[in-house]
Amino acid sequence: MSAPKTLIHSALLFDGETTVENGWLLFDETVLASGTGEDWQQHTAIRIIDAKGALISPGLIDSHTHGANGFAVEDGAEAMRQILDFEEQHGSRSVILSLVSNSIDELCHSLVQANAVAKFDNRLLGIHLEGPFLSHSHKGAHNPEILQVPTVDAVARLLSSGNGLVRSITLAPELTSEHIVKMLLEAGVKICVGHTDADYQVASQAFADGATVLTHAFNGMRSIHHREPGPVLAAIDSPNVWLELIADGVHVAPTVARLLPSDKLILVTDAMAAAGKGDGNYSLGALEVDVVAGVARVKTGSIAGSTLTIDAAVRNYAEWSGSLDSALRAATSNVAKAYGLVGFGSLALGAKADVLIWDSQLSPKFL
Structure with missing residues (x-):
């Protein structure tokens, strides 16, 4: 069963290298697109999640x-x-x-x-x-x-x-x-x-x-x-x-x-x-x-x-x-x-979409 297309926005987005504010990410099994600001509204997804400023990162x-x-x-x-x-x-x-x-x-x-x-x-x-x-x-x-x-x-x-x-x-x-x-x-x-x-x-x-x-x-x-x-x-x-x-x-x-x-x-x-x-x-x-x-x-x-x-x-x-x-x-x-784990540890385009959201105590869970 394929993963549903998911869009998460308004996030503190760490992509594997750096963190940006007001970031967004579109993904299913892999990362499809990402950006900052309101550009996320141009995309459609089955699940749309407002991160409300929470940290998003690749899986550890x-x-x-x-x-x-x-x-x-x-x-x-x-x-x-x-x-x-x-x-x-x-x-x-x-x-x-x-x-x-x-x-x-x-x-x-x-x-x-x-x-x-x-x-x-x-x-x-x-x-x-x-x-x-x-x-x-x-x-x-x-x-x-x-x-x-x-x-x-x-x-x-x-x-x-x-x-x-x-x-x-x-x-x-x-x-x-x-x-x-x-x-x-x-x-x-x-x-x-x-x-x-x-x-x-x-x-x-x-x-x-x-x-x-x-x-x-x-x-x-x-x-x-x-x-x-x-x-x-x-x-x-x-x-x-x-x-x-x-x-x-x-x-x-x-x-x-x-x-x-x-x-x-x-x-x-x-x-x-x-x-x-x-x-x-x-x-x-x-x-x-x-x-x-x-x-x-x-x-x-x-x-x-x-x-x-x-x-x-x-x-x-x-x-x-x-x-x-x-x-x-x-x-x-x-x-x-x-x-040499290609596609891991990153939220770059095409990377494996193991996406974590972290709460205010820095405890993670997968989306």
Whole structure:
């Protein structure tokens, strides 16, 4: 069933790049026209909505989430659908689900399950493999018994089971060969640097060799030091590289978050099963997780993902940065550019018409 032609006018319209007042938008499945002022009256539509000055934006994109509402991606196809439902309730119909480090057999099984979901649910844009090719010294909440050096056979199995659905992979570049990098890039997989002991030079070389994302900046890596700048500054200094930020105020302090250039920023949740459920005992892969006051930690004390939602990430970063446009870009068009998602994260002519309207408390819902 096709979407009814809808016209919304008198809006604060964010198109993926900038915001205009008194904007209007005409759309069905895709954006048909847009403008400002009273020109909307020249068009006809089945639904005509007076936004009364409310903010309109593209749907958000969460490119790194492990779970929500009591479900983990590893729990299987139905759990994945439940997580996608939860994401939609918070403004995202475009999601890259993340698998935590696991055995190659288990990861391949999860990828088969994900393909079964993606066949009928276009909200699932792909899978992000966060491991198992990670550094033991910056493992965070990943099971150390699972972590390994990548081999051609292991990567080939993951790509085969993914059947084109592996959108990205986080790995430690110091463990990775040139051949492995070539395999991933030729398969269209975005390489993310994370959970790594790489210094500035090693991280810079990884970005020069084709990595394009820094996974959850400042977490799972060396910090910034005045004589040893580390991966964060390597990402900032490298062209065409994007930096993930978990904007929950726990993973990164707001003052530190403001150091990241907003034009290279991607807001992610890195959420786990406790998102939307509250404090209690959960699991992340094979590890037990305790959530207290909304903060998830494994027994060693390492932070184990977040309980953040993607709309809350936008609200938080807008407050920290003083720029709602920057926050919205970091959850829409920046993500689309980083992952080559044509037609997503934008309200330009011909773009996918996932349209959000935000209330006065900056809570979104789809039109």
